[in-house]
Amino acid sequence: MRGTLGTDRDPSKGKVLLLTTTMGIGGGAEEQVMQLALELDRRGWRTRLVSMIPAERMPGEISERGIPVGHLGMTAGVPDPRALPRLVQVVREFRPDILHTHMTHANLLGRVARIFARVPALISTLHGFRMYGVNQRFTKFRELGHRLTDPLAERTTAICEAATRSYLESHSAPADKLMSLPNGLDTSVYRPDSEARRRMRQELGLDGFAWLAVGRFEKPKNYPLMLRAFAELGQRDATLVLCGAGSLEPLLRRQIKELGIEGRVRLLGVREDIPAVMNAADAFVLSSDTEGLPMVILQASATGLPIVATDVGGNREAIQPGETGLLTPPGDQRAFTAAMRQVATLTTAERAAWGAAARRHTISKYDLQVVADRWEALYSELLTQH
Numbered sequence: 001m002r003g004t005l006g007t008d009r010d011p012s013k014g015k016v017l018l019l020t021t022t023m024g025i026g027g028g029a030e031e032q033v034m035q036l037a038l039e040l041d042r043r044g045w046r047t048r049l050v051s052m053i054p055a056e057r058m059p060g061e062i063s064e065r066g067i068p069v070g071h072l073g074m075t076a077g078v079p080d081p082r083a084l085p086r087l088v089q090v091v092r093e094f095r096p097d098i099l100h101t102h103m104t105h106a107n108l109l110g111r112v113a114r115i116f117a118r119v120p121a122l123i124s125t126l127h128g129f130r131m132y133g134v135n136q137r138f139t140k141f142r143e144l145g146h147r148l149t150d151p152l153a154e155r156t157t158a159i160c161e162a163a164t165r166s167y168l169e170s171h172s173a174p175a176d177k178l179m180s181l182p183n184g185l186d187t188s189v190y191r192p193d194s195e196a197r198r199r200m201r202q203e204l205g206l207d208g209f210a211w212l213a214v215g216r217f218e219k220p221k222n223y224p225l226m227l228r229a230f231a232e233l234g235q236r237d238a239t240l241v242l243c244g245a246g247s248l249e250p251l252l253r254r255q256i257k258e259l260g261i262e263g264r265v266r267l268l269g270v271r272e273d274i275p276a277v278m279n280a281a282d283a284f285v286l287s288s289d290t291e292g293l294p295m296v297i298l299q300a301s302a303t304g305l306p307i308v309a310t311d312v313g314g315n316r317e318a319i320q321p322g323e324t325g326l327l328t329p330p331g332d333q334r335a336f337t338a339a340m341r342q343v344a345t346l347t348t349a350e351r352a353a354w355g356a357a358a359r360r361h362t363i364s365k366y367d368l369q370v371v372a373d374r375w376e377a378l379y380s381e382l383l384t385q386h
Contacts, residue, residue, distance in 0.1 A: 013376075014383065015046045017096035019087070019110050021103040022076070023051035023069070024058055027216065028295035029127035032159075032183045033102050034059060039184075039372045041065050048094055052083060052106055057270070084113060091117035098379050103127055104142050111152035121382035122153045125181075128292040129163045129313040130170070143172045150174065154382050157181040160293040160314025181378070182314070183293050184371025187363050190302035192355070193279050200273075200280035204266065208237035209344060212281035212305070214274060214296045215288075217246030222310075222331070224255055226287040229337040231259040235344055240265045240285075243277060278303040282351065283343050288312055289330045301325075301362040304355030306346065308339045318366070324358035 020033050037047045038061060047067055054071045062069060070090070072083040091099065091113060099119045101110035107124040114122055124146075130139055150156070156173040157180070158164040164180045167173055201210070211230065215221050223242070230240045242252075242265065249267070256265050271277055278284070284300035284307045291313035298318060300307055307325030309315050319325040326342060328335035346354070364370075 013044045014097035014379070015048075015094065016040055016098045016100055016379070017048050017050065017091065017094055019050050019099065019101045019106045020052070021105045022053050022055075023049065023071070024056035028183075029103055029292075031295050032127070034062060035184065035186060035368060036372070036375065037067055038062065038065065039368055040375070041067055043372065043376065048090075048096070050087070050090055052109065057272070059272070083109060084116075087113045088116045091119060097121065097383055098123065101125065104146065107153075107156075108142075108145050108149060111149040114152050120386040121379070123378070123382070124153045124156045126156065126158050126163065126167060126172075126292075129160075129166055129290055143167075143170045146172045150177065153177070154385075155179065155378065157378075158292075159183050160317050162314050162317065163292050181374055182317075182366055182371060183295055183298060184368035185295070185298045185302055185362065185366050186368045187302045187359070187366075190275050190278065190299045192304040192359070193276070196276045197279040200276045204241070204268075204277075204280060206239055206241075206280055208239065209235060209283075210281045211238060211240045211283055211285050211340070212243070212278060212300070213240070213285050213287075214243040214277075214299075215286070215294075217244055217248040217252060219248065220288055220290050222287045222289050223248065223252055225331065225333050225336060226285055227252065227255050227259060227261070227265070229287070229333055229340055230265070231261050232333070232337045233340050233344065235341075236264075238264065238344070241268060241277070241281065242266065243268045243271045243274065245270050274299065275303065278305060281305055283308065283340075284325075285340065286310065286315070287336060291315060293318060298362055298366050301358035302366075304352070304359050306343050306351050306354040307358070308336065308343055310336070318362070320357065320361060324354050324361060 018033055018037055023030050037049050040047045049069045051071045052074045053076050072086045074080045074083050097120050099110055099122045101107045102125045150173055156178050158167055159182055161180050168175055256262055284305045286309040288310055293314035307319055309327055310330040311327040312330050321327050326339040328339050
């Protein structure tokens with residue numbers, strides 16, 4: 001395996017190998033895996049991170065804590081059978097108590113690797129609502145692959161109740177081995193911070209109402225709808241701040257120009273200071289056509305932002321309509337514009353009340369400590385069976 005090996009420590013609880021399809025700053029699933037690795041490390045588990053594709057940008061805390069990070073040398077979109085023996089070698093050398101795989105391709109690879117390398121327990125986590133790729137092709141084949149390899153895993157988890165129902169309906173996993181276990185968020189990092197708000201608004205030159213969107217510039221996120229809704233909103237003193245990168249960035253830049261909103265849309269690229277950027281905003285928007293349980297929704301809610309989002313995946317579980325945000329049918333630009341207008345016309349006190357309710361809801365259901373307790377309980381349950 002390529003990457004840093006880190007410093008070996010005597011495990012007090014056990015060893016966990018976290019295998020993902022991709023790794024690095026900028027993706028919700030990737031963010032969740034990295035946060036889980038850090039929390040498990042803090043709790044005394046010896047943890048290792050492996051990505052099928054080389055990681056791009058990693059948070060500094062991963063290396064600071066000495067968590068080993070490696071990859072299997074694959075290229076995105078290019079099948080490479082050499083990844084299997086590389087993973088088998090990693091498993092044989094590390095000898096994890098738990099192999100915890102994340103995202104469809106890593107789930108399938110980890111299961112096959114188990115045929116050649118002993119692992120006491122294997123958990124497969126699905127991060128989306130369906131097994132879509134970026135272009136949403138081959139979903140049925142991925143689901144079939146997951147179904148056929150199910151005997152090689154002790155448990156499959158989905159990140160929200162809506163996704164769990166979806167995977168049951170597609171027969172991707174049997175009901176007795178499938179469970180919901182949501183994303184977790186460090187709510188001490190994502191929190192309202194008046195000083196961060198003042199500093200970041202000054203840095204970004206924000207004077208009026210600021211909408212924020214964070215995510216990959218790819219088709220499932222449907223940024224074109226968001227841009228059209230923002231233009232139609234006609235909120236002249238408002239700014240739409242976009243954080244992210246992706247293959248559709250040139251198209252989005254052209255659309256921004258065609259809509260005549262160049263001066264009111266800011267593209268910041270991939271940021272490592274998202275907690276501060278979120279504090280600079282007044283509301284959060286997400287226009288996706290499909291989602292699992294978006295980390296950005298949890299992050300915005302914990303920061304105390306009202307949210308306008310499409311009613312897809314687990315969004316309804318994270319957002320309480322009329323209390324913490326508004327939900328609209330996916331693809332419905334008119335409804336999305338109307339929801340943005342409703343949030344924009346809330347008084348400052350009303351927005352603050354929605355934001356406070358959003359933070360309470362997020363802490364109660366998605367705080368990282370709560371979710372990590374559930375992961376540890378599942379790990380312990382499976383290990384006692386072997």
